[in-house]
Amino acid sequence: MRNQIALSEAGAQGGGLELRRVNRNRVYRAVYESGRVSQQELAQRLGLSLPTVAQNLRSLCAEGLLREDGSFASTGGRPAKGVSCVLDARLALGVDVTRRHVSAVLVDLGGRIVRGLRRTLPYEDSPAYYEAFGAIAREAAGEAEPERLLGAGVSFPGILSAGGGIRSSHVLSLGESDGAPFLGAMPCRALFCNDASAAGRAELWDRAGAQNVVYLSLSNSVGGAILLGGRLYEGESLRAAEFGHMTLVPGGKRCYCGKEGCLDAYCAAGVLSEPYGGDLSAFFAALDRGEEKAAALWGGYLDSLACAVNSLHMALDCTVVLGGYVGAYMTPYMDALRARAGARDTFGGDGAYLEPCRYRREASAVGAALLFVEPFLSSI
Ligand SMILES: [Zn+2]
Incomplete structure (x- = not known):
């Protein structure tokens, strides 16, 4: 950091x-x-x-x-x-894998994006996919000489194993594997990191003085990261910050995990985008136009989100950053959310601990690259 x-x-x-x-x-x-x-x-x-x-x-x-x-x-x-x-004396790659896209960034020692690109590439476990995946990373790396390239972080939508491989991914329908086809496609040494943890790392970077931050990622699934004392808290089974599966409503809506009432079923981006053909920007456009259906959906969403962020704040008493697909749209609605969160605050707070994310789309890729930047800066 x-x-x-x-x-x-x-x-x-x-x-x-x-x-x-x-x-x-x-x-x-x-x-x-x-x-x-x-x-x-x-x-x-x-x-x-x-x-x-x-x-x-x-x-x-x-x-x-x-x-x-x-x-x-x-x-x-x-x-x-x-x-x-000389901030570009060394560079690091960050590559973010999602179900339908791959984003890649080349980041310098200051955490700045030197080059970034995003391509549609639906995931499939095939040689053609991994070839195209590697080509995107190489394109982001550009002409960077191998000796300047510190490594590539691969931001992955799933749970990782202690050995550095993949335990499972609901998003990509993948079970346990060593993930070699992903890592082997990189033009330099590479490591996996969880996508929400990576995004949290990127959001904490350069937040002057910030040591403790909870990052809540509101994308196709809900997840996050807990950074305490400037370090990622991963949990004893590497499952810390699986906020999506905190029970919000006992006996409530069914979650993809099979349980009922998980936060994910109420706050994943799909809750807003699905009635709009899967297009989140169409939902926010309707909301801006004052469409009644969108306003009602948003009101319910904010109520659920306020419950969740209040619980996170009660547990950890620190800044809560809202990221992911929905977080990228949150800035104009922060007052509405703060008011709802403040109404739930036992200690009379006004929700000032809530902050929108800084990155719209590339947080996970940047955070993955920082996995290599941070140790290098420490080693100088
Ligand atoms: Zn669940």
Whole structure:
């Protein structure tokens, strides 16, 4: 996470070599967070001597991770040289698999999308599919040299196994497998991650100071991610944040999982889009036109969603970000949802903990790429 690139856990007491590594990472991190800064300011801010800062800057520049960047006016003597990060010194791929589409992004060390594309590619377990899947990833990677490419995160709509494979996917009708055809199609080393966890990771990135966030993904299924202390909480069976299967209405509507009354049956995107031919934008257009049927559907949806977010807030007492297909449309309706959530708040809150997502579609792909960016930043 941008605001908390981890320092070595061994800390400064690990001897001279370790201290040098920690200082090097602190120097890099300070430049990364500043955007552009002078050597003098770095020394002052980090409490390091000028020669130590200068030596680290020289080696980081020689490795292509930093570069000299203009100069700052000085009150006396020579102007101070500026330094900034070379954010595209390394790149990572993120590829998001859904039932009908594949999105791929190439992300730099700042978490910015260098290139992004989305293609219709209905999932089928066939060599032709995996060939087309790999071609989309290669297209996103473009001309990036292999040595600059840190890896590819494959965001997957399902539950992953502890060994790094696939346990199951309702969305793709897949059972247990090692997922080799997906990973093998990537142009570099690759890892799976759960799509909702990846999206949560992307949403937390760059949220200044945010350490604890619940991400509620409202897409074809309802899921999410819990980030505590800046880290993903995965649960003892890697099933944490399966918010879609919290019981909202005992004995209520049937969920795809076979149980009755799960949140998914009330808050999946299909609840809104199905009466509009599966087109969520058509539902929101009807809502904007003031169509009665759409308004009634939306009112019921917001009531269910308010119950869910209130429960999440009661359990974890932190920001709740609404993402997924529905989250991408939420911004104009946040006040309506906050009012409903506030009415349920035992402690008289006003729903201010609710935030819409920042990414519309590419959150999962970006989060998957960040799986490789974060460890690299920590390793500098
Ligand atoms: Zn369920």
